[in-house]
Amino acid sequence: MCSFCHQAKLLLKKKKVLFKEIKIDNDIEKRKEMINRSNRKTVPQIFIDNQHIGGCDDLYNLEKNRKLDFILKKNKNFSI
Numbered sequence: 001m002c003s004f005c006h007q008a009k010l011l012l013k014k015k016k017v018l019f020k021e022i023k024i025d026n027d028i029e030k031r032k033e034m035i036n037r038s039n040r041k042t043v044p045q046i047f048i049d050n051q052h053i054g055g056c057d058d059l060y061n062l063e064k065n066r067k068l069d070f071i072l073k074k075n076k077n078f079s080i
Contacts (some may be wrong), residue, residue: 004056005044011059012078015068019078049075 006053012019024043025030025055046053048071053059062068 002043004042008044008046008056008059011063015072017072017078022079047077047079048072049077051075 009019009021022030022034022035034045035041037047040055042055044055046055046059053071055061059068062071
């Protein structure tokens with residue numbers, strides 16, 4: 001279990017956001033797909049309505065700068 005993934009999920013759960021978790025641990029094809037989508041090899045990679053938000057730090061920076069709630073209110077599809 002990745003601590004950054006855990007922290008990102010905690011924040012989204014706190015915000016009562018339903019999200020789809022895409023596990024890439026043992027799935028090489030899913031891993032390649034996520035790298036292609038995000039151009040990053042680290043986890044988690046967070047997408048909101050197919051827009052790449054970034055990783056855990058990026059998610060928490062949005063929260064810190066009071067931008068996360070605005071993004072969450074106007075979107076409906078979340079994946080991490």
